Amino acid sequence: MQKGIGIAGIGGRMGRLLVEEVAAAGGKLTGGIDRPDVAAPAGVTMFPDIAALAAASDVVLEFTHASSAISHARALAAAGCAWVLGTTGLAAADEAAVAEAGKSTVVVHAANFSPGVNLVLALAERMAAALPADQYDAEILEMHHRQKVDAPSGTAVFMGRAVAKGRGVNLDEVTDSGRDGHTGARRTGAIGFAAMRGGQVVGEHTLLFASGTEHIALTHRAFDRRAFATGAVRAALWTEGKKPGLYSMMDVLGMR
Numbered sequence: 326m327q328k329g330i331g332i333a334g335i336g337g338r339m340g341r342l343l344v345e346e347v348a349a350a351g352g353k354l355t356g357g358i359d360r361p362d363v364a365a366p367a368g369v370t371m372f373p374d375i376a377a378l379a380a381a382s383d384v385v386l387e388f389t390h391a392s393s394a395i396s397h398a399r400a401l402a403a404a405g406c407a408w409v410l411g412t413t414g415l416a417a418a419d420e421a422a423v424a425e426a427g428k429s430t431v432v433v434h435a436a437n438f439s440p441g442v443n444l445v446l447a448l449a450e451r452m453a454a455a456l457p458a459d460q461y462d463a464e465i466l467e468m469h470h471r472q473k474v475d476a477p478s479g480t481a482v483f484m485g486r487a488v489a490k491g492r493g494v495n496l497d498e499v500t501d502s503g504r505d506g507h508t509g510a511r512r513t514g515a516i517g518f519a520a521m522r523g524g525q526v527v528g529e530h531t532l533l534f535a536s537g538t539e540h541i542a543l544t545h546r547a548f549d550r551r552a553f554a555t556g557a558v559r560a561a562l563w564t565e566g567k568k569p570g571l572y573s574m575m576d577v578l579g580m581r
């Protein structure tokens with residue numbers, strides 16, 4: 326890499342870990358951006374905005390807030406700067422902007438950069454294809470720390486998409502999320518979501534296939550956010566020399 330790696334949201338929980346992980350991987354940090362009221366990690370160059378950071382970097386690692394997705398997608402595409410995006414809670418319009426950026430630059434978008442979760446996603450799709458939807462009810466249970474602002478988690482949604490893909494259905498048409506009150510009986514083929522929030526849980530996800538005669542559960546527990554930071558830096562280094570496109574962590578891990 327000629328210029329180096331920039332970080333959007335550098336003062337946040339993930340941003341601070343990314344500073345350490347870029348150094349641990351032997352990468353060159355160009356600097357970062359954050360909100361004006363957020364203190365920058367010591368010794369880091371701060372840029373005025375995303376356009377300035379993109380111009381100074383080969384790739385930008387971003388873990389911020391969904392409200393930045395559309396403007397940042399445009400800025401990174403205009404600069405031809407690669408983008409490793411980990412922010413969750415993206416709406417359909419945000420996802421469309423991310424996909425559009427992938428037409429002119431390299432974009433790696435993952436709701437979860439841990440290698441273990443990506444393996445779980447691959448297994449979820451295969452299990453869903455093997456277990457008939459009218460016999461095996463798919464339920465996704467997740468728990469995260471009390472500060473998390475979106476639910477269900479991005480990873481839970483990706484698990485749901487993996488199950489839907491394995492079953493050949495559209496997740497939006499079969500989602501059953503946040504049950505409360507008189508919901509009626511479970512719809513055959515529904516993919517259920519439940520979210521728990523509390524304490525400082527880094528991230529726990531269980532995908533359960535429940536039939537009348539057996540339960541099969543696939544659980545992933547992250548004990549340290551560093552699992553995401555290490556994976557994201559790996560993705561940033563992987564972008565070098567790649568053609569523009571929208572990639573996932575599966576591509577980075579060579580699982581596709």
Ligand code: NAD
Nearest residue numbers: 334336337338339359388389393411412413436437438553
């Ligand atoms: P955080 O609140 O600690 O940090 C976010 C930082 O981004 C803050 O410092 C905030 O000031 C900054 N920010 C927000 N909008 C900005 C903007 N427009 N420009 C510059 N900076 C901006 O949160 P966190 O725990 O670090 O998580 C950040 C995001 O990453 C969340 O969406 C979270 O769900 C997601 N996340 C994804 C993964 C993954 O593997 N994909 C892992 C952990 C967290």
